[in-house]
Amino acid sequence: MHGFTDDHEQFRHSLRSFVEREVTPYALQWEHEGQVPRELFQKLGALGFLGVRLSPDYGGAGLDFRYTTVLVQELMQCGSVGVPVAVMAHVEFCTKTIELAGSDELKNAYLRPAIAGDIIGALGVTEPGAGSDVASIRTKAVRDGDDYVINGAKTFITNGTISDFVTTAVRTGGPGHSGISLIVVPADTPGLTRKRLKKIGTHSSDTAELFFDDCRVPARNLLGPENNGFKAIMQGFEGERLVLSIIACAQMRLMWNTARQHGHDRKAFNQSLLDFQVWRHRLADAITSIEAAEALMYRGIDLYVRGEPCNAEISMSKLFCTETAVSVARECAQIHGGMSHMEECLMARLYRDCLAFTIGAGTSEVLREIIAGASGLSPERKRS
Numbered sequence: 001m002h003g004f005t006d007d008h009e010q011f012r013h014s015l016r017s018f019v020e021r022e023v024t025p026y027a028l029q030w031e032h033e034g035q036v037p038r039e040l041f042q043k044l045g046a047l048g049f050l051g052v053r054l055s056p057d058y059g060g061a062g063l064d065f066r067y068t069t070v071l072v073q074e075l076m077q078c079g080s081v082g083v084p085v086a087v088m089a090h091v092e093f094c095t096k097t098i099e100l101a102g103s104d105e106l107k108n109a110y111l112r113p114a115i116a117g118d119i120i121g122a123l124g125v126t127e128p129g130a131g132s133d134v135a136s137i138r139t140k141a142v143r144d145g146d147d148y149v150i151n152g153a154k155t156f157i158t159n160g161t162i163s164d165f166v167t168t169a170v171r172t173g174g175p176g177h178s179g180i181s182l183i184v185v186p187a188d189t190p191g192l193t194r195k196r197l198k199k200i201g202t203h204s205s206d207t208a209e210l211f212f213d214d215c216r217v218p219a220r221n222l223l224g225p226e227n228n229g230f231k232a233i234m235q236g237f238e239g240e241r242l243v244l245s246i247i248a249c250a251q252m253r254l255m256w257n258t259a260r261q262h263g264h265d266r267k268a269f270n271q272s273l274l275d276f277q278v279w280r281h282r283l284a285d286a287i288t289s290i291e292a293a294e295a296l297m298y299r300g301i302d303l304y305v306r307g308e309p310c311n312a313e314i315s316m317s318k319l320f321c322t323e324t325a326v327s328v329a330r331e332c333a334q335i336h337g338g339m340s341h342m343e344e345c346l347m348a349r350l351y352r353d354c355l356a357f358t359i360g361a362g363t364s365e366v367l368r369e370i371i372a373g374a375s376g377l378s379p380e381r382k383r384s
Helices: 006-022 024-033 038-046 065-078 082-101 104-116 229-265 277-305 311-334 337-341 346-356 364-374 379-383
Strands: 121-124 140-144 147-158 165-171 180-186 192-196 207-218
Touching (some): 006 024, 006 038, 006 065, 038 104, 065 082, 082 147, 082 180, 082 229, 121 147, 147 165, 147 180, 165 229, 229 311, 229 346, 311 346, 337 346
Parallel strands (some): 121 165
Antiparallel strands (some): 140 147, 165 180, 192 207
8 A cells, every 4th residue: 555565565664663662661751851852773784774775785674665754653653753853854854965976985985884773963944034944044154274154043943953964055156046055064063052942842852042153074075066056955845845755644644643532531411422413513524634645645655656747736635634634633632622831731732733834844835835836826926
């Protein structure tokens, strides 16, 4: 079903056992601590879960994106969205970019230990004044002999304070997208300081501000040709948006199953909540929306795995799945009544976690513009 083979399902079974044993019992503790422990990455790496899509030449498995799909879906079963967010920032976002554009030297220095879980990575793109508009980033890298000297700031960086390196977008040329490069910055670089941010959700995922003050980084840490980073960032967004779609759909399933069980167990006026037609119908609408979201998600995954152009379809998937998650969360939280606002309640944590889905990896507004452009709705198409 949905292109999954027996090998995918065996991978799922192995991962499910790991999550039940090593993740779910500690998820609430990590929520309180504000980060996942380094040991989680080490354990995932030892079992080969951190390199499913990365090259076997550097310790990866070289498998297709459906394995990433399984990885996200099973990690989501722990009930803490921050766990898959932290792992995916490492597995997909920062390391995949190094594989695509990095030299053999960089791949051996960063990709190989990242796949093993010995070091943790982050992707540094968003800035205080440049989020969706990546072409407007201002963090600057100036070539000085065999080094780049970096000055600027990044914000909302997942794994920002626990990472050992940051794949960082910098301006090395003129204005606009043609002046952007990617440089791998070691976290212990003098002049780099990090500040953890307090969020209303995804608490187990560490998020930080990064400040670069005359950070001197070897020029060999440049990914690909200078001023060619924008393309790599955009390529990475496709996988990132699919990951957000998968997280949103997996979370909706978890919320809906939790709400259904609560509806059977909770009594009001001498009967279960699901004995009332209004609640049966509201949850019926919710599961219908989930099925529709998953259909879009799997279509995007199928096109992506086959290597076909799919930016519009992936944008549709991310837009619909994340917007639907917010609506489904509201319904599933409502049936829980006052408990839906108590931090100890799983449903409450899932409810507040979904609010960031429509912002990360491209806001809903940006995605609508991508879809409009691909559908012949832009003013330029009208004039032509």
